[in-house]
Amino acid sequence: MYTQSFSVADGEAKSGLKAVAAPASAEDAALQTHFDAVIDADGKIEPRDWMPDGYRKTLVRQISQHAHSEIVGMLPEGNWISRAPSLKRKAILIAKVQDEGGHGLYLYSAAETLGTSRDQMLDGLHSGKAKYSSIFNYPTLNWADVGVIGWLVDGAAIMNQIPLCRCSYGPYARAMIRVCKEESFHQRQGYEALLVMMQGTAEQKAMVQDAVNRYWWKCLAMFGPPDADSPNSVQGMRWGIKRISNDDLRQKFVDATVPQAEVLGVTLPDPDLKWNEARSHWDYGQIDWDEFWAVVNGNGPCNKERLTTRVKAHEQGAWVREAAMAHAAKQQARNLKEAA
Amino acid sequence: MNPPASTPALKEWPLWEVFVRSKQGLEHKHCGSLHASDAQHALQMARDVYTRRQEGVSIWVLPSNAITASEPDSKDSFFDPAADKIYRHPTFYEIPEKVGHM
Numbered sequence: 528m529y530t531q532s533f534s535v536a537d538g539e540a541k542s543g544l545k546a547v548a549a550p551a552s553a554e555d556a557a558l559q560t561h562f563d564a565v566i567d568a569d570g571k572i573e574p575r576d577w578m579p580d581g582y583r584k585t586l587v588r589q590i591s592q593h594a595h596s597e598i599v600g601m602l603p604e605g606n607w608i609s610r611a612p613s614l615k616r617k618a619i620l621i622a623k624v625q626d627e628g629g630h631g632l633y634l635y636s637a638a639e640t641l642g643t644s645r646d647q648m649l650d651g652l653h654s655g656k657a658k659y660s661s662i663f664n665y666p667t668l669n670w671a672d673v674g675v676i677g678w679l680v681d682g683a684a685i686m687n688q689i690p691l692c693r694c695s696y697g698p699y700a701r702a703m704i705r706v707c708k709e710e711s712f713h714q715r716q717g718y719e720a721l722l723v724m725m726q727g728t729a730e731q732k733a734m735v736q737d738a739v740n741r742y743w744w745k746c747l748a749m750f751g752p753p754d755a756d757s758p759n760s761v762q763g764m765r766w767g768i769k770r771i772s773n774d775d776l777r778q779k780f781v782d783a784t785v786p787q788a789e790v791l792g793v794t795l796p797d798p799d800l801k802w803n804e805a806r807s808h809w810d811y812g813q814i815d816w817d818e819f820w821a822v823v824n825g826n827g828p829c830n831k832e833r834l835t836t837r838v839k840a841h842e843q844g845a846w847v848r849e850a851a852m853a854h855a856a857k858q859q860a861r862n863l864k865e866a867a
Numbered sequence: 868m869n870p871p872a873s874t875p876a877l878k879e880w881p882l883w884e885v886f887v888r889s890k891q892g893l894e895h896k897h898c899g900s901l902h903a904s905d906a907q908h909a910l911q912m913a914r915d916v917y918t919r920r921q922e923g924v925s926i927w928v929l930p931s932n933a934i935t936a937s938e939p940d941s942k943d944s945f946f947d948p949a950a951d952k953i954y955r956h957p958t959f960y961e962i963p964e965k966v967g968h969m
Contacts, residue, residue: 573939575936575938575939576939577939577940622919625915625919626919629915629916629919632901632916633899633916636899636900636901639882639900644879645879645902646879701899702899705898705899709919709920848878848880848904849878851880851903851904851905851908852878852880852904854904854905855904855905855908858905859905
């Protein structure tokens, strides 16, 4: 399960997000005051409560991007279901990928409470307008990638998601609580799969190191741009949607991961990674933000492939969705006739 | 953002609310919603989505549009009459300490 700390505008949404517009009338001003008071008191906003347009738009964008990430995230791991090295690993991977589908559904449902239909959101994804986590636009080249996705990608996602359980929007917070409960299995199964590989042959160990080398920096980028370059973060914090800044979450992740890498016996590919006694944190090197933005904007190695696969699955499933509706209509007509 | 012509909103599977009883003796609790073509379908989907780890022993589904809800705007006027009836709470009554727990 995976969020990227998206302060990233969707294709056409850039102009629509001018934070809070000036309240139009005295009534709106009163509603705004009430809303602000609830947020200040760390209260919750529920679907039918009044909320500023900007709050609604930000949530729809963030929750739907989050949902899309779950759904697209099924693809790189799904590729390995048929090639998992044992029946045990295959069963685990199927369960994990099924979880991701479920997480996508919890999140789509939460976004729908804001008045956006499922079809609208899917259209946003399939047309390429809506973003999803850039990490899935990289290929999964060997079996160790599956372990590394669990350990690092899900690990980074958990860091992002735990504070979201306290998000001010009730349905999003409740969905995240459900997700986080299931998430720990994802990270642990990945780490354990890597532990097993690290007890194997030199080639197997090299596969793990190779996967870590390819994924490490991309995982750090998952937390989103540095605080100084995240103007939307401030508004997200004000609204209680975001609780901890991108850089703080990233630091927490690095601090948690370094000792795990040591136990595993792999090297994190950063020569600048050093314990800083004064800060009591690990220092780390420069993240390549140009690459991050290139991938977010559609130019990663797998952007086209992921989207094509997703659209194809949706289109080829159309007859199933239509047949289910036709069946339901027929059953209903039959029941009415019998009752008559 | 309009849905594409091939999938008009009317064709979307209807929305269902899901309630799960986590174990015998407890009430069914709302746990989320999902789209399904009919009630049986919704039950199966709810099992797959909300009880993958034995979170439930019984599931209710009902069409979301069958729910009638109070208006959030009338929160004050709707619930206010209860606020000034403090004599409905046990703490309203003072009982001598020697009586003990009552």
